Amino acid sequence: xxxxxxxxxxxxxxxxxxxxxxxxxxxxxxxxxxxxxxxxxxxxxxxxxxxxxxxxxxxxxxxxxxxxxxxxxxxxxxxxxxxxxxxxxxxxxxxxxxxxxxxxxxxxxxxxxxxxxxxxxxxxxxxxxxxxxxxxxxxxxxxxxxxxxxxxxxxxxxxxxxxxxxxxxx
Numbered sequence: 001x002x003x004x005x006x007x008x009x010x011x012x013x014x015x016x017x018x019x020x021x022x023x024x025x026x027x028x029x030x031x032x033x034x035x036x037x038x039x040x041x042x043x044x045x046x047x048x049x050x051x052x053x054x055x056x057x058x059x060x061x062x063x064x065x066x067x068x069x070x071x072x073x074x075x076x077x078x079x080x081x082x083x084x085x086x087x088x089x090x091x092x093x094x095x096x097x098x099x100x101x102x103x104x105x106x107x108x109x110x111x112x113x114x115x116x117x118x119x120x121x122x123x124x125x126x127x128x129x130x131x132x133x134x135x136x137x138x139x140x141x142x143x144x145x146x147x148x149x150x151x152x153x154x155x156x157x158x159x160x161x162x163x164x165x166x167x168x169x170x
Contacts, residue, residue, distance in 0.1 A: 073162035110149020
């Protein structure tokens with residue numbers, strides 16, 4: 001069981017300020033909702049490891065990681081699941097388009113693609129939108145390396161997005 005949960009680095013330990021941000025359940029593109037880790041050796045063929053699994057379904061795993069990163073940024077007063085937060089200013093929604101190992105010849109990459117939308121909590125008007133589709137080179141072909149790469153990709157994206165989302169809510 002693999003959990004891409006590297007310690008959150010690079011976020012300031014600032015006092016919590018800013019908006020209350022609710023986080024909706026993440027959705028997942030077909031093929032990636034399973035706990036079994038996916039890998040791809042050809043563009044049009046998705047396979048799954050028999051015994052290599054994420055610690056929880058990818059939607060819950062990445063939702064939890066995104067929330068941890070946003071909380072650690074210090075840019076928000078509160079970041080909670082949408083059913084636990086009263087009167088949020090905004091609602092973050094995300095779709096996971098890919099979370100997988102990519103094998104290309106003798107090279108292996110972690111691949112993470114997501115669409116993130118932040119909406120006004122009252123009107124549901126889109127305030128912020130960000131899509132990314134990135135790979136991270138693995139040092140060897142092993143699911144643990146893929147988990148590390150996915151964690152690193154999300155950390156790098158969220159480091160930039162926390163400030164950009166906070167600015168969009170001002």
